[in-house]
Amino acid sequence: MSRSLWHQHGLTLSELLVALAISLGVLLAGAVLMIGANRAYVAHEDAAAIDDGGRYALALIGRAVRQGSYIDWESLKGAAPANNRPAPLAGLNSRSLVKTTFGINQPETAAVNGSDVLAVRYPGAGAAPDGDGSVVDCAGFAVSEAEEGWSIFYVARNGDGLAELRCKYRGAANWSADAVVAGVDGFQMLYGIDSDTPPDGVPNRYVHAGAIDALDAALPPGQLDERTWWKRVTSVQVALLLHGERPSAAPVQPASYALFGAAYSSEQGSTDAGVQLARAELDGRSATPTRRLFTAVFAVGAAQP
Numbered sequence: 001m002s003r004s005l006w007h008q009h010g011l012t013l014s015e016l017l018v019a020l021a022i023s024l025g026v027l028l029a030g031a032v033l034m035i036g037a038n039r040a041y042v043a044h045e046d047a048a049a050i051d052d053g054g055r056y057a058l059a060l061i062g063r064a065v066r067q068g069s070y071i072d073w074e075s076l077k078g079a080a081p082a083n084n085r086p087a088p089l090a091g092l093n094s095r096s097l098v099k100t101t102f103g104i105n106q107p108e109t110a111a112v113n114g115s116d117v118l119a120v121r122y123p124g125a126g127a128a129p130d131g132d133g134s135v136v137d138c139a140g141f142a143v144s145e146a147e148e149g150w151s152i153f154y155v156a157r158n159g160d161g162l163a164e165l166r167c168k169y170r171g172a173a174n175w176s177a178d179a180v181v182a183g184v185d186g187f188q189m190l191y192g193i194d195s196d197t198p199p200d201g202v203p204n205r206y207v208h209a210g211a212i213d214a215l216d217a218a219l220p221p222g223q224l225d226e227r228t229w230w231k232r233v234t235s236v237q238v239a240l241l242l243h244g245e246r247p248s249a250a251p252v253q254p255a256s257y258a259l260f261g262a263a264y265s266s267e268q269g270s271t272d273a274g275v276q277l278a279r280a281e282l283d284g285r286s287a288t289p290t291r292r293l294f295t296a297v298f299a300v301g302a303a304q305p
Helices: 013-067 209-217 262-268 279-283
Strands: 089-092 117-123 148-157 163-170 175-182 184-193 205-207 233-247 256-258 276-278 289-299
Touching: 013 117, 013 148, 013 175, 013 233, 013 289, 089 184, 089 209, 148 175, 148 184, 163 184, 184 209, 256 262, 256 279, 276 279
Parallel strands: none
Antiparallel strands: 089 117, 117 148, 148 163, 163 175, 184 205, 184 233, 233 289, 256 276
């Protein structure tokens, strides 16, 4: 008697469920990997944008500060610079500006997180109207020998309410300002003053703009232009706190940011607004973004006469 062979066709329900579970597991693992890779890419892109913005801002500020010591000796024809020439640097503590006003005149008290103002003025080089390109303002425009160049840095909010570092400069017909970098939480300056007599070009201490103005207020009447302490500034310390556009992936965030270190914040925080910023106040109701603090010290050059 012949025996017939039985062959299975299709899959049983249990086999289908097992295959479906495995497929879903593989799909889920792939989705998790893809989401993780996307988050890493977004975080890297955000961090790179912060780094680029911070480095560019510091490079621009550094170039302007170094130009503050420039003297056009050729135009002086061997004579010494006048003692009453304006100081190359000026600053305002916890202030903002209007882009159309002259220089740092008519400042605004509504500063973003106590941010400061830095102004640098310097002579141009080369024949008018375009100069020789060796001296440029913070917007990149050449300054001729017939003009006085200005590079002014301050923080203000744009139309969307986002704080940005701006570069203010004097154009051909009026004053204007352009954004340098957005996402600014704080912008602070300390000035290294040379208090030695005679000056040796080395800063003895670092103070904020308000402290220099207080020193100037104690000068004898009529001697401000010649003896202003702003002419004793030999270096500028800059602190710039930036944030990104997306929430931070870091599991732990600092509770506060000391822009010039904990020691300075503890000693001068009550008189120098903005040097200590609390994360909770910066974030508000939003998620904590990626933040980075940029600091640098720039030499102005020899002490001014």
